[in-house]
Amino acid sequence: MKRTFHHSLPAFITIIFALCAVILAGNAISLYNNLLSLRNTNSWIEHSWDVKDRLKNVNVLIMDAESSLRGYYLSGNKTYLGPWLTAQKKIEPEFKAMAELLKDNPVQSKNLVELKALFDKKIQLMKEGLAAFNDGGLEQIVMLAKTGEGRSTMDEIRLQVVVMESEENALLAARSGRFYQRYQIAVAVGMAINIMALLVLVLFYQLIARSFFKRLAAEGELKASNEHLEARVLARTEQLSILSRHLINVSEQEKAKLARELHDELGSNLTVLAMDISMVTEKLRPTEPELAERLQRASATIKTTIGLKRRIIENLRPSVLDTMGLAASLMEQASEFEKISSLQVNTDISDEFDKIDPSSAIALFRVAQEALTNIAKYAQATQVWISLRAADQGLRLLIADDGIGITAEALKKSKSHGVIGMRERMLLLGGNLTVTAAANGRGTVIDAYLPFNPAAQADASVAG
Template sequence: METAVSDGAQAGLTTRLTDWMHQRSWAIAMTVAIVITCGGLVILESARQRIASEYEAALEARNASVQLSDLAGQLALLQADESRFLLTRDDAQARSYCARAAGIRRGIRSLDTYFKRAADSAELSSFTQIAALIGARIGSGALALQQAAQQPLDLAACGGAAASSNVDAALVTGTLSLLRDNEERRAQRALDASRADQRVSTFVAAGLSALNIVLFILLFRNLGIQIDSQARVQKQLITQQEELDQLVNERTRQLEALGWHLQAVSENEKTQLARELHDELGAILTASKMDVAWARRKLQGTDPAIAEKLARALETLDQGIALKRRIIEDMRPTVLANFGLVTALRTLADEAAQRNGWALDLHLPDDELQLDEQTEIALFRVAQESLTNAAKYARATQVTIALSKAAGEVSLHIADNGVGIMPADLTRTHTHGLMGMRQRVAARGGRFDIRRGELHGTDIRVVLPVPTVGAARQADQGIDQIVEQAPRPAPDDTSAQGHAPVERL
């Protein structure tokens, strides 16, 4: 009984292990392939380093062989220079002898460095003996020249004259030839080793290629299984995606309508706040100014110090009145409400140009355009925000503003010659000014385009449809209906106090 249970458990474990290996076969194959590939890459890198080292050793050996051959040739030419001087007694031949001797000594020093680094002790000993014999040969030749000369010669370039010694030229030539042959064999051995390493690298690369082919076959097989599984899932996702698209479109329409409603509420709040500032704060500031002015006149003769303080207070009150007027104009321009969009744009541009020292290029209609109030507000706010951005960031010297109406659309174009907006700034979500302009234009069903100018600067274009009176009223009713149907947010402290959110461009 216990044996049967044990056999069953073992069979179950084997089955689970087999299933696990079958499911993870591609992962196991990939892991093994990665390990073998990394090992092969290490082998290839080691072979590459050996090939480079062996090739460099072959080049050095060939170079040494060439230098040894050149040294043998220079010794023959040295003997010829000595013989010509002995025959002609020409000082030019003596100088040629010394110049060639100096070149031979430089070649010996170069070869000595190489043999100390690359040769074995026997070769180094042979080269040291040959170098000593060549030095003795040069010294004895210089002594022979000095003795045969009709006047003393300057043989410092030769390294000085030495006592005559019997130097066996055949021994020097034979030893140089032997060393040259050794270097040729060393170079050949290095080249043979390099070729062997190249063959190993080729075999390893071929093995890695075959392994990758097998790996790709396994991966494609696994991908085929996954594709079949994903095809079934994709059919379900398509249905869900269609439902989500419908929901997103509905929510987008509601959000656009809600955004337009909030903008309208914000404009109404600004109008109401501007009226209260004008009526209440304006009256307070004006009355305060009159009282301070009266007190200043009374104290001007009796207490000049207090009168001076009151004069400063009058200046401060004037600044407060000016600030109040500017805030009211920013929230609800009276020019726009009383004279229309064209006059408001011209006034806005003139004031901005005067503050920033801009040169203006205005292309505005001579007569006012017949637009509804909301369209005028949207275009004016876009122009206001664009000029504000140009003043803050663009460092522009010239601004162009164009307004036109044609084919049921009104177009606004604002451009400057400043540093230009960067491409990364066009996609930033925290740039509230750009978001506000886009949202304001999108809520009216228009098109908003901002880009960097062809040469420099920033180019903004806005196109809004011009609805008829009936269409505008119907659109407003539709917006109100959507806003009423939209989910209501939970009330907070701000809404409880009756403060609506104020839009900040």
């Protein structure tokens, strides 16, 4: 009998090989389709963000132009017209770029045309206002402002920008929804393919074992990567804290700089203007009593403006904080708040801690300033209590009122920026801030604590 030898591969190996090839091809096709879908979605996301960024740019340009003209009207200095001239040059290219971005979207193209018409109208109103000011001075601008046309046009612009941003968000949400639907289908297909792959891999024990050891190595790498990522997160958190403190310091420095400029430039100009008007008034009184009376009213308005300038300067950077210290500045702030709000303010402020470091002093002052502002706006209170005392190697500032109080839900809202800002100031300096209901159930208590900074205290004592 003659024995037959088969030199071909067993059929089951060929079948398994073909099945593996089909699985790999299916995975490759699924991955390719997912990558294409993801790329398209990313492209639309970038497109939407580009549209929204350009909408914000034109909105900022028109607002800067409006502020520029106001500065020119108030000062007569043509250097203030820089943003106005810039806006005229840049707005048209921005609209052309948006038109190119939105050319495939009829709805947004129509919205863009309407927005462009509103911008053209606003620019024309600004040009008319500038011409009126050059011809008739500030009185002409006041007359134009009373019509409210410029404000209503600006409101329409803001509304149209919101409409276009909402449309972009809706389009993005719809495309993202379609992408996730396809993604879910792809996941289901992928799971089926993987199940088939597992069945095939059962036949290849050695490959499974090899894969097991590879997985162990991958898990080790992942663990190391996670540890590295945690370290990076901690480092980035520290960097953000440093950046936040820097931004607060820069903000305070800018406020101080602005206060100095208002005091030096605007204050001197208003004083000279008041003196000139008074002199002209006295000369015109015998011959032109009516004109003299109008000039006298203008002089009174300038004096009122000088008072407003002083209040603005004090809000930006209280001079008494730098000269007399924290306790005196809080007393001054309480007195001013009592005059403006007609609320009774009770103070219990020690004068023993005026030589604390400047960052702690301004932080506590800003907390008090924000708290009193919130009380005046929302608390519906009749009395306010302010206390500054030493506590636990630091300073504790307590501000309480007998108003309607604040709920825990209100504190959790994203719009509670005032409370968040106060708490952030305290945390950055190693302190804390809590907002609770009063013990009697009526009113709110703000408790801010800052530890003493020994190094800063020593420097302040030496400087003193």
